[in-house]
Amino acid sequence: MPVAVAIAAVSELTPGRYPQRATHALYQDAIATLLAQWPIKPGDIQGLLVAPAGMADGVSDNIFVHERLVEELGLDSTFAETVNVGGSTHAVMAIRAALAIRAGLADGVLCVSAGRFPNVGGGGAQRNTRMFAHPDFDSLYGPYIPPIYAQVATRHMHETGIGRDAMAAVAVGQRAWAIRHPQALMAAKGPLTVDSVLAARPIASPFHLLDCSVPCDGGGAFLVASAALARRINPQPAWLRGFGEVHRRANISQLRRLDDVGGQAAAQAAFRMAGLTPGDVRLAQLYDSFSYNPILGVEHMGLVPAGQGGRFFLDGRGAPGGDLPVNSNGGLLSFGHTGDASGMSVIAEAALQVMGRAGDRQVSAPVALVHCYGGMMSEHAVLLLGNVS
């Protein structure tokens, strides 16, 4: 039986625009918020993992941010590094932290993130075109993130018959969740309807504007801790019951099958480690850079049979009142997509729900699943959080 490890504490910045704050100040704000909300003392943190900010706008000078934060936290750290695994960075950080704790390298590992996400066509557009598709071949054809993911959606729609109304139902459900979250970026915009999502201007078929996550700035932090430290900080931590990680492919043009993109294997590994099955999951946080991805997510995680993902959302099963809440913070579609920090909100919400600290949107979540992917569905990380170890 491996050593029990938990997410003991979590904090998030309110997604928005922070032109008056330097990017490093956002890291500091995320840490200051965590320290203000939880009884974390000097000596509790021995390890530090930080996600680099600035990748989305073509600035990647934050690769030594861990050094600066180690100094500012006064750590005598046994391990610290800046970690980049795209959108799966934060889930991978939780895995790295758990492995370090189980190896006896640390009792507490602080995971920190800050992100800025300019609108498409902003500063790094050409760099991004060459970064998210093969730089010398695929980039010639005008790809960028939405039409790359859109090709995945188009193929899945072709194979399953799922329509745009199901995608719209995802966006509608997540907006309904966001309205219950005081920090969600789009909460003040009010509810969506399937018709309003379908009527938004087209971006890259099948995605229209409201099928795309909303870019913003933000960040957050969480502490992964050994059992004794976790219990001291939080009477109900979110225990890391299982995890899985798969890295497979860089370019979406080389995708050959949708039933085997990597998320499936990552989920199966996590369930095996936890001794749980998809039927045990009561909340799913599924990285949703686009409205279609939770449809793929519920299928790939084994939460519904292949081809039934669209029906799941059309029936409202993931929305407030549904039997399996999905993205109960509003997701990247309505909580906000903070670029390099985006995966933080996916994990933070799952942890807060398991801890019973999710306010007006609290659901019964003894077991929550987190699925984050990075790159163009290149890497996948799955966490299973539970209220018992």
Add this chain to the structure above:
Amino acid sequence: MSKLLPDIDDLTQPFWDAAQQRRLVMQRCTDCGAFVWHPQPWCRACYGQRLAWQPLAGTGELFTYSVVHYAPLPGYADEVPYVLATVRLTEGPQMMTNLIGCDWREVRIGQPLELRWEERTGGFLVPQFTPV
């Protein structure tokens, strides 16, 4: 601003030299016969490093696509809506491409495609596909 052109190095020079003669070629492993795309120094199937450039038929079918209404770069803005697509070649490998010379409203997965050459800045030829 014009559309992007590739960076070319020793590895990819044969591909682009052939392309300028309107020939589509792809690396193939002389040990196990697997095609290799994108160009790289070893075979993914057997790790053999004896790769030869083989001519392809220039035919295939549409695996998936997206109709792009919002261009990422100025060089592509005049083209919208353009079709970003993945073609599954008759020989098996898949390539990203655009579908050109067609009505984007009539694009459908599985339709047969054939090779076209698009002339870019300086007369540089880039492979493209069009419905048969």
